[in-house]
Amino acid sequence: MKKYFSILSAVLISLSSFAQEKYTISGYVQDKSSGENLIGVSIYEKQSLKGTTTNTYGFYSITLPKGDYTLVYSFIGLKEEQVKLHLNKNIKKNIKLKSESILTQEVNVSAERKKNIESTNVSQIKLDVQKVKQMPALMGEVDILKTIQLLPGVQSGGEGSSGFYVRGGGPDQNLILLDGATVYNASHLFGFFSVFNADAIKDINLIKGGMPAQFGGRLASVLDITMKEGNNQKFGGEGGIGIISSRLTLEGPIIKGKSSFIVSGRRTYADILAKPFLSESARNNGYYFYDLTAKANYTLSDKDRFYLSGYFGNDIVNFSAPSGNFGIEIPWGNSTASARWNHLFNDKLFLNTSVIFSDYSFEMGATQQQFEFKLSSKVEDWNTKLDFTYLPNQRHNIRFGGQYIYHNFMPASISGSSGDVDFSPETVFKQYSNEAALYFADDFELTDDLKVNFGGRYTAFTHAGEITFKQMLINEFKLDTDNQYRNFEPRISARYKLDYTSSIKGSYSKNYQYIHLASIGGMSMPTDLWLPSSEKLKPTEGVQYTLGYFKNLNNNMFETSVEAYYKDMKNLIEYKEGALPEDNANGRQDDALTLGDGNSYGVELFFKKALGKTTGWVGYTHSYTNRIFPEINNGEQFSAKYDRRHDLSVVVNHDLSKRWTASAVFVYATGSAITIPTERYIIDGNIYTQFSGKNEFRMEPYHRADVSFNYTKNPDKKYHSTWNFSVYNVYNRKNPYFIYLDIEDTTTDGSGGLETGGLQAKAYQTSLFPILPSISWNFKF
Amino acid sequence: MPDNKAKVVVEGYIQPNYPIVIQLTSSKGYFDEITENELMDVFLSDVTDIKVIRNSDKEVKNLVFNEIFRVYSEFDINSPLLFDSTFAQFGESYSLEIIYNGDTITANTNIPYIETPAEQVIDSVWFVEDELYPGFGDFYFSYNDPDTMGNNIMLESKRVYHYNLDSEKNIPDWKFVKAQWGAVRNDFEGFNGLKHFETYFDRGIDGVSGATSEGKRREEFGNFNMSSIDSIGNTIPADTVLIRLSMIDEASFNFWRDTEYQEQTNGNPFAEPINLSHNINGGFGIWEGKGSIYIKVIAQEDTSFTIRHNPEIFEALF
Known part of the structure; x- marks a missing residue:
């Protein structure tokens, strides 16, 4: 108690500071x-x-x-x-x-570069959007999330995938925010491209550990993306034409110096280009995605600013059989809208108020003659936040605030009809949840060498079950405690400066996650379902410890760091063994899922050069990610699908001249963990398969090199254009995408069969992308 | 790819009033070639040390290989009625021990009690003709579940009279066939203590390519044949069916439930793979004690049923 009193006294004394004017x-x-x-x-x-x-x-x-x-x-x-x-x-x-x-x-920026040493931020990385744009890109599509995957502690979701895993956490454990709005599915084209158009992005900040108290609701990471506000001085634009999509961004002042806008759009056009070459019956078939980002701001006064931003994107697959007897349409996408108001109470107290809407929906509609089938799933959030920043003096940076989210889930509703007979459920299965949080954090410089960021987040979650909104309200008033959770999440990180160029940092954070993504077959798909915590699905709980040594070299030209982490997770969800995709439908999800624990630990090395003609980084992670589920793998520990023993990324950007830049990327990762059949045996006249332990085997290691060259014409002029030449997978590595099994006839005359013998099961590896050159043309005015 | 040593696969049953029956086969590597006679190749007939122990009094029964049925049992094929009918008893647990090629394979099971009298367990049985396939149909029956937890049941059937159209004679099934999709049920499915629990009883697909009649493939369709008239005006009798309702232990329930899961998930890349949760230490398969009720019934509407407490040995054994 005495110790706490001393700390409290120090805080109060430092807050007051009466000694000097x-x-x-x-x-x-x-x-x-x-x-x-x-x-x-x-x-x-x-x-x-x-x-x-x-x-x-x-x-x-x-x-x-x-x-x-x-x-x-x-x-x-x-x-x-x-x-x-x-x-x-x-x-x-x-x-x-x-x-x-x-x-x-x-x-000049030598001192600015010291932030790496000075701040209490641990396990946080900022990305420079301009550098991201120079890097090699799959099919010429600049992708922020694929660049995120090149950072230590972040693993790729697979060949070409924009999904990412942070320090052993699942894809649902990343809080992806676009101007404060949650993006539930951040990918287009079944995961190959992210939904973020780099032309509209100003700032990218990834937090892998020591999560500050203002963030919560996820275990593994926060990817905080801030959109550009738009040029409030002059009208301009930029855009590009690539091999699969084109994009255009326009920005300018609404009232010069006071208000501006930015609108950015993107669309793929393979479907349009292919149309003239397709038969009449196939012209309605195709796949495309588009997204639209818009933002406007208005400076009301010296103390008040207002921002309005939004995102709307969709992927659409259409197919109709030439006979007209069969057709399918699959649209899915996100939409977000954020309204934010900054208010300056005085020189030391800043408030941001946000009202945010997020929506992710997936639909699949199929018709075959008189039969119709429709599968829909949806998650919709209404979110409001108050974020205060109080800066009483040099030693303190205090943040506090609150958040309330109203979630509306509709996980996998199936309906259909056959002629005049309608099989639609009487009521659509919906789940409603309320999530709230209060937080406080102080970034407190105790001494010149020791700085501590301490605080906490108090969270509450109420799940109202498979009922209507009206019923939910009735339950709320009854204070039904079955599906209510209350938790405190302490967060602390500290920096101790060893000398002018180096420091050690450590952090402890506890997080609770109240919503979960149910992915079957270990693959992340648009069909994956978001589910709230309920009586059966407990909130996921995570505790992370990190310790790091940070050293800058050559007058802060080079940043280096070594970070070790240990993460303990409880109440993770997985589908039970033997679960089928259809187990997801019409409210049966909870029964198909099972809860377990996990842990992840590892060491991350980072070496970065952010300045000069040659920039880039080398990141290496050595890690272990395990899961223990009583109902899976006989209760024995198994490796998570994305457990990677080694993960190496090398990124180099070089300015060859005023007009030419070159970039190269090399990645190496231990192969994905997989489960394979090992034996077969006969019971009751049928053949059954014995599989290996869950994720006991590994695919071949993944490695790849990409290069790109950028040529900028008239770089000093207002209007300039850039050609980007990229080659993905330069040495044509056949990386494993998935392994499938097939029965092969081993007889010379093709007479093999179940009754005649001569058959053999074989495993085949499928690769996705060979060497892929691409070209895109970008312009700016 | 993995190179696994072949393991012994056990498929063994013990039930009161009948001899023990155990079939032993060998597992094969998943990527090994499927041979011309896969089923025969994997049979193990050279196991010399195989015994069953009643755990309460340690009484031991040594089993021998029977060439005709290709199973290990205690009976002599020339005198099938000569076996110790008191060895298998309700409520007792039994250990299986096999020593083969230097490996020891063990398993444990128990024979669950059945509620008596059996007429209270099976409330009624009736037959319903299929609307889409006239001439064929399914059995339904009403089952009274005891109100104690931990009851696991298995549903099987065997046509003891079945007129085969190809051979134009009675060819009964040689073994019981599990009901398709849901051959095993347990109290955790929410029917503990239910009175008059009604369930559909499909005979299941026995894998025998069968006779055709008027374009209908009766065997593959899997339901029971009603009485009919053939092309020359002869009356074809309806199937006579022996239904077996068995109480089994939890390990057996899990094993057979997993076989159904694996059959559903096989080949589906989006499904979670599942292993059969067997109770054989050092091998695969199932060592199962069962307490069974046998019901004989004819596939016709307004049928009557009789509970057979002790069907003859070869009718009940396989």
Whole structure:
């Protein structure tokens, strides 16, 4: 108790700081050319090197004792700005940073690069969207999620897949946010491309561990993506034409300097291009996806800003048999809408209020003569958040707030008809849930060397079962406790500076996840179902410990880190052995699923060069991911499907000249864990199969190299265009995509059969992408 | 690909009033060639050390291989009635021990009690002609489940009279066939203590390619034949069916339930693979104690049924 009292006293004393007269400098930092608010700009006092960074909305606040200071504003890719101040009152200072040459950056942003050492952030990585765009891309489609997979601790979902697994967590354990809105299925084309159009993205931040208290609801990671706001100075645009899709982005001021918009669209066109070459009956067949991203903002006053953003995307598969007797249509997609209001109460207290809508829906409709069949699933969220940032002085950065989400699930509803007979269920199976959270966190600099970020998140979840909304409300008033969960999630991370260039960091975090993704067959598909926690499906619980050593070299030119983590997970869900896809339908999901535990541990090495003509990184992860389910694998521990002993990524970008850049990527990963049949035997006259232990075998290792070259015409002009030449899988590695089994006739005369013998089961490996060159043309004006 | 050593596969039954019957085969590597006579190739007939022990008093029965039925049993084919009918008893547990090629294979089972009198367990049996396939039909019966937990039942049938159209004579089934999709049920499926639990009883597909009549493939369709008139005006008698309702232990229930799951999931790339949860240590298969009720019934509407407490040995054994 005495110890807690001491800590509390230290916090209160440091919060009050009566000893000296202090004043606050605050404001927004923007990119001068576009007027975009900049996220993560370093602002520090030149003598003491003490400082802060701008938040997601470009806002900063520093409180210093009365005196004369030089404040430095530093951000990669933009010219450093130094401002001299005589601080004897609170000052508002909005700053606009200009762009600068690469060579100058290497000198000026040295201090900015120290964030890696200075911050309490552990297991967090920011990606530079411009660098992502230069990298080799499958079929020329720039993909943020595929770049995320190249980071240590992040595993790919498979060949060509944009799905990702973080530190042994499943794909449902990643909280993917687009301007604060949850994106439930972040992929197009059955997982080969992500839904994010890089032209509309400003900032990408991945949190793999030590999750800050403002985030919750998922165990493994947060991928926080912020959309561009739109140029509020001048009208412009960019776009591109690729081999499978084209895209166009337009942005500009609505009221110059005060309000702007950005609209970005993308569509594949293989279906349209193929149409003239198809027969009349096949012209309605095809596959395409499209997405549309839009955002507008308005500065109401010095203290108030308003943002409205949205995403709408769909994948559509159509097929009609030439006879007209059979047809199928499968649309699925996400839509999100976010309205946000920033309000500055004073120089030290910032509020962001959000109202967010997210929706993911999947449908499959099939007709065959007089028969009709329809499968639908859907998850829809209404989410509201209050996020306060309070910056009382140099030593504290306090965040607190609350969140409420109303979930509406419709997992796999099946209906159909045969002629005049309708088989539709009387009521569509729906599940409703309420999820709420309160959080508090303080990023507290205890001493010059020791900084601690501590806090917690109190969460509550109520599941209202397979009932109507009205019934749910009645249950809420009855305070039925069967399906209610309340949990506290402590979060703490700390940084201790060893010297000017190195620090050690550690974190402990506990998370609860109340919604789950049920994936059958270990493959992530659009048909996967989101389900709420219920009486049978307990919330998933995760505890993660991380410890890292961070060292910058050569005047912060190179960042290196070694991080070790251990994660313990409870109440993970899997389908029971013998489960079938149809077990998902019409409310039977809970019975087909079983609960178990898991753990994951490993070491991640990261070496990064972010500046100069040659940039890139090397990431290596050595990890173990295990699962233990009483009802699976005879209750014995087994490797998760995405357990990878080794995972290596090498990324290099090089500026060959003012016009030419080159990029290369190499990846290596241990083969996926698989279950295979090992023996067969006869019982009651039938042949049965004995399978190996679950995920006991491995596919061949995965490795691949890609290269790309970019040529920019007239790089100094307002209008310029870039050709991107990419080669995916340069050395044509036949990577395993899946293994299938077939019975082969081994007789020379083809007389093999079940009664005559001469048959043999064989396993075949299927590869997906051979060497794939692509070209795309991008423009900007 | 894995190279597994062949294991002994046990398919053995013990039931009161009948001799023990055990079939032993050998497993094969999944990727081994399927030979011309796969079923015969895997039979094990050279096991010399195989015995069953009654656990309560350690009484031992040594079993020998029977060439005709290709099973291990305690009876002599020349004197099939000469066996110890008191060895298998309700409520007792029995261990199986096999030593073969230096490996020891063991298993345990028990023979569950059946509620008496059996007429209270089977409430009624009736036959319904199939609307889509006239001349064929299914049995339904009403079963009273005891209100204690842990009851597992298995449903099988055997046509003891079946007129084969090809050979124009009676060719009865040589063994019981499990009801298709749902041959085993248990209390955890929610029928514990139910009175007059009514269930559909399809004979199942026995895998025998059968006679055709007026374009209908009776055997493959799997239902029971009603009486009919053939092309020359002769009356073909309806099937006479012996239905076996057995109480089995939980291990047996899990095993047979898993066979149904595996049959459903085989070849489906989106399904979760499943192994049969057997009770054989050191091998595969099932060592099963069963307490059975036998019901004889004719495949016709308004049929009557009789409970046969002790069908003759070869009628009940396989």
